[in-house]
Amino acid sequence: DTEVTQTPKHLVMGMTNKKSLKCEQHMGHRAMYWYKQKAKKPPELMFVYSYEKLSINESVPSRFSPECPNSSLLNLHLHALQPEDSALYLCASSALTAGEAFFGQGTRLTVV
Amino acid sequence: DQQVKQNSPSLSVQEGRISILNCDYTNSMFDYFLWYKKYPAEGPTFLISISSIKDKNEDGRFTVFLNKSAKHLSLHIVPSQPGDSAVYFCAASGLDSNYQLIWGAGTKLIIKP
Helix, strand or coil: CCCEEEECCEEEECCCCEEEEEEEECCCCCEEEEEEECCCCCCEEEEEEECCEEEEECCCCCCEEEEEEECCEEEEEEECCCHHHCEEEEEEEECCCCCCCEECCCEEEEEC | CCCEECCCCEEEEECCCCEEEEEEECCCCEEEEEEEEECCCCCCEEEEEEECCCCEEEECCEEEEEECCCCEEEEEECCCCHHHCEEEEEEEEEHHHCCCCEECCCEEEEEEC
């Protein structure tokens, strides 16, 4: 199993809503990531979890809140988002923080 | 300051011919380089990587070449197929990026029938 599974695939939310994005991998990877990608741009790193501990937060606004319940799961809790937060949110995992990362298919988020 | 540069936003290649995608980097501390392929509205797919101790790595139709003195790497796809049409991202990592991936801007490859 070399998959990273993200749910939902699409999400439309209002600026007052609270929602969560979910990510799961069963490759035994101990590093997991959240990226944000806007159209025609490279992925932009948001958070890195290493051994279920947050190791990097790239100055992401507090309306994005990551959570790593166990070594296979990664969540991203969303609250009071802005329309400019609309983007493709990608989860990735890797065996270590060095080396190739495997990406999920992403959640297309639209904030209205 | 962009540490990883892909200077060609797009590239058009005839089906069956060789596609060559280029990437330059400025940080001599990078020691691992990767190529990802991305279709619209999907996550990037890992293609091939190379460590700085090598100058070439091959996997099927894909070959990556690394020229450390020129701080340049390239991805060769031979022969090019219609399914290769996608955006290709070069990424690099090293000790002083805490081994996080530093991405290029991407090159859109279009394979013409």
